[in-house]
Amino acid sequence: MGSEQQYIELYKQCRTMIHEHSSDVMNSVRDEAFERFASSGFPTQKVERYKYTDIQKLFAPDYGLNLNRLTIPVDPYNAFRCDVPNLSTSLYFVVNDAFYQDEKPKGHLPEGVIIGSLKDFATTAYYNQLAGKAHDATTDLNTMLAQDGLYVYVPKNVKVDRAIQVINILRSDVDLMVNRRVLIVLEEGAELKMLFCDHAADDRNFLATQVIEAYVGANASLDLYCLEETHHKNVRVSNVYIDQQRDSRVNHNVITLHNGVTRNKLDLTFSGEGAECQCYGCVIADKHQHVDNNTLITHQVPHCTSNELYKYVLDNQAVGAFAGRVLVEYGAQKTTSQMTNQNLAANKEARMYTQPMLEIYADDVKCAHGSTVGQLNDAALFYMRQRGISLEEAKVLLQNAFINEVIDKMQLEPLRDRLHYLVEKRFRGELNKCKGCQLCK
Amino acid sequence: MLEVKNLHARIGEKEILKGIDLVINDGETHAIMGPNGSGKSTLSAVLVGNPLYEVTEGEAYFNGKNLLEMKPEDRAHEGLFLSFQYPVEIPGVSMTNFMKAAINEKRKYQGLDPMNAAEFLKLMREKRKVVELDSKLANRSVNEGFSGGEKKRNEIFQMAMLEPKLSILDETDSGLDVDAMRIVAEGVNKLQTPETSCIVITHYDRLLEMIKPQFVHVLYKGRIVKTGGPELAVQIQEHGYDWIKEEIGEE
Numbered sequence: 232m233g234s235e236q237q238y239i240e241l242y243k244q245c246r247t248m249i250h251e252h253s254s255d256v257m258n259s260v261r262d263e264a265f266e267r268f269a270s271s272g273f274p275t276q277k278v279e280r281y282k283y284t285d286i287q288k289l290f291a292p293d294y295g296l297n298l299n300r301l302t303i304p305v306d307p308y309n310a311f312r313c314d315v316p317n318l319s320t321s322l323y324f325v326v327n328d329a330f331y332q333d334e335k336p337k338g339h340l341p342e343g344v345i346i347g348s349l350k351d352f353a354t355t356a357y358y359n360q361l362a363g364k365a366h367d368a369t370t371d372l373n374t375m376l377a378q379d380g381l382y383v384y385v386p387k388n389v390k391v392d393r394a395i396q397v398i399n400i401l402r403s404d405v406d407l408m409v410n411r412r413v414l415i416v417l418e419e420g421a422e423l424k425m426l427f428c429d430h431a432a433d434d435r436n437f438l439a440t441q442v443i444e445a446y447v448g449a450n451a452s453l454d455l456y457c458l459e460e461t462h463h464k465n466v467r468v469s470n471v472y473i474d475q476q477r478d479s480r481v482n483h484n485v486i487t488l489h490n491g492v493t494r495n496k497l498d499l500t501f502s503g504e505g506a507e508c509q510c511y512g513c514v515i516a517d518k519h520q521h522v523d524n525n526t527l528i529t530h531q532v533p534h535c536t537s538n539e540l541y542k543y544v545l546d547n548q549a550v551g552a553f554a555g556r557v558l559v560e561y562g563a564q565k566t567t568s569q570m571t572n573q574n575l576a577a578n579k580e581a582r583m584y585t586q587p588m589l590e591i592y593a594d595d596v597k598c599a600h601g602s603t604v605g606q607l608n609d610a611a612l613f614y615m616r617q618r619g620i621s622l623e624e625a626k627v628l629l630q631n632a633f634i635n636e637v638i639d640k641m642q643l644e645p646l647r648d649r650l651h652y653l654v655e656k657r658f659r660g661e662l663n664k665c666k667g668c669q670l671c672k
Numbered sequence: 673m674l675e676v677k678n679l680h681a682r683i684g685e686k687e688i689l690k691g692i693d694l695v696i697n698d699g700e701t702h703a704i705m706g707p708n709g710s711g712k713s714t715l716s717a718v719l720v721g722n723p724l725y726e727v728t729e730g731e732a733y734f735n736g737k738n739l740l741e742m743k744p745e746d747r748a749h750e751g752l753f754l755s756f757q758y759p760v761e762i763p764g765v766s767m768t769n770f771m772k773a774a775i776n777e778k779r780k781y782q783g784l785d786p787m788n789a790a791e792f793l794k795l796m797r798e799k800r801k802v803v804e805l806d807s808k809l810a811n812r813s814v815n816e817g818f819s820g821g822e823k824k825r826n827e828i829f830q831m832a833m834l835e836p837k838l839s840i841l842d843e844t845d846s847g848l849d850v851d852a853m854r855i856v857a858e859g860v861n862k863l864q865t866p867e868t869s870c871i872v873i874t875h876y877d878r879l880l881e882m883i884k885p886q887f888v889h890v891l892y893k894g895r896i897v898k899t900g901g902p903e904l905a906v907q908i909q910e911h912g913y914d915w916i917k918e919e920i921g922e923e
Contacts, residue, residue: 608760608762610760611760611761611762613722613723613744613760614756614759614760614762615762615770615773615774616721616743616744616745616748617720617721617744617745617747617748617753617754617756618748618770618774618830618834619745619748619749619774619777619778619781619834620745620770620773620774620777621743621745621777622743622745624773624777628762628765628769628770628773629762629764629765631764631765632762632763632764632765632813633764635764636764
């Protein structure tokens with residue numbers, strides 16, 4: 232029996248406790264998810280989408296869970312400063328998996344916009360509708376154990392001008408597993424920019440699963456930024472599900488600046504014509520860090536456009552993986568799709584697995600995919616050294632130049648500027664863990 | 673300034689330099705000519721420390737310091753500059769950041785504080801004029817999308833910025849039209865002082881008419897086989913290298 236057994240036992244033993252501390256909506260799909268999880272177990276690396284990350288191994292250790300919802304003493308406003316400050320954003324905190332309720336005044340939100348605790352607001356109309364169909368064991372595990380999270384709702388034709396920044400803080404005195412859940416609903420014509428910054432505030436082993444479901448209504452626009460800046464003891468398994476209706480626009484950006492083991496999955500589906508998505512990924516990893524981005528973009532209907540650019544810089548013994556699949560279904564004519572994965576291995580021991588895939592069942596489409604893995608250009612390095620730039624500095628300049636191409640695509644300007652700064656610090660080895668975090672011992 | 677004794681170097685298993693002796697004093701300009709494949713570019717690469725080449729024998733001193741023991745960047749800090757035959761394109765690194773890094777690393781080496789931004793931009797503006805380099809080019813990525821002539825002018829611009837003691841121009845005239853060559857030559861002449869020296873590697877006497885060397889060396893099969901005054905360049909232009917090969921008893 233694999234490592235799923237301890238979670239099956241846990242659910243059987245703690246089912247009542249889990250239910251008591253959650254809501255009816257979240258509980259309504261829990262048993263079903265459990266049944267699926269119990270019968271499938273965790274995927275092995277023989278399963279195509281999990282080829283590059285050993286899920287069995289990641290879930291094997293015995294982590295604590297806070298199923299009884301004990302309040303963890305933390306005042307994030309006083310104790311925590313994110314590395315991406317002053318974004319003129321409306322700032323919210325999620326501590327472990329719980330929305331942090333407070334009385335602090337927020338930047339003015341337009342009428343009808345809801346940002347709050349998932350267990351208070353989630354509705355069966357949306358909750359688990361995308362994730363439940365995914366048949367993904369790590370998603371089912373999250374559905375079965377998640378008790379709370381974040382809910383974001385933007386009504387019809389409402390534009391939220393200020394970016395919403397959510398800081399996810401992992402905070403614990405013991406090794407902890409956290410199952411975080413996010414549900415985003417954008418009605419027709421709504422606009423929202425969201426930035427998630429993930430931090431681990433304690434020097435503990437963390438295993439954080441996350442499921443984000445986003446429904447993007449007709450002509451709506453969602454910019455989603457997920458920035459991870461945790462530490463080497465952190466395991467992150469994130470599953471993002473996005474459904475795009477007619478003429479909607481999505482910018483999905485995922486940035487891994489510092490981590491332990493990270494697995495990010497994105498499933499994005501065009502279910503309405505004329506929709507468009509841009510997906511950008513930026514990964515910087517060294518030492519023994521592991522980052523696996525797995526994307527599936529499904530063109531169900533005609534006239535949609537998808538564009539992906541993922542760039543990795545790997546050093547030391549870091550391992551990177553990118554597996555992207557674009558599925559153009561029968562009848563999805565006039566699809567335009569571009570997928571690019573470019574990687575820089577700054578060291579002979581770094582490893583990159585890249586697998587761009589196109590699967591096309593329509594005959595009038597424009598699709599391209601490609602990937603590269605390369606080393607730092609020796610001629611350029613020497614040219615710079617001849618001008619007096621040290622080898623170390625020349626490497627930083629070249630790595631920066633490489634990764635800036637993808638950072639420059641990101642729309643949220645203050646984040647972009649901040650990323651330029653953070654990435655450069657990262658390449659200089661000056662960003663060993665979340666810098667602004669005062670909880671770090 | 674520079675003293676090279678019996679220098680041997682190879683790339684892979686192939687020996688290219690087979691005993692070079694060369695002395696360059698302050699304020700002198702030397703031209704190095706020679707048929708293709710004779711080792712001219714190798715000599716310049718070895719002097720600036722290109723890691724592709726291995727020195728197997730001999731010595732090189734630069735202002736009394738053992739050049740061969742220094743890292744390429746330290747050779748640059750000591751005042752050695754190479755204008756590359758093929759300047760390298762570096763997409764994504766702006767000329768400004770590139771020059772700022774170069775200037776400030778040199779200042780660090782000299783124990784000075786980094787140059788402030790205003791001072792630096794002023795310096796960029798001044799030095800651009802030396803080779804009439806467009807300000808647009810200075811804002812672009814290093815050499816990216818530059819024409820052949822612009823790349824060579826950019827080399828001389830960098831030379832102006834870094835104020836080296838010894839500059840090696842490796843076929844800086846190749847691929848240049850007459851006007852560009854004049855601009856480059858005038859730029860180089862403006863930068864010459866009684867304390868600085870220059871090595872000009874070229875195939876043509878045209879550049880040497882503008883940058884007037886006191887010495888002309890002929891490099892052949894990894895050795896300097898003939899040294900003369902400026903008239904030697906004219907003779908080579910008129911008669912080629914065969915007569916020199918005959919002189920040294922070949923063919």
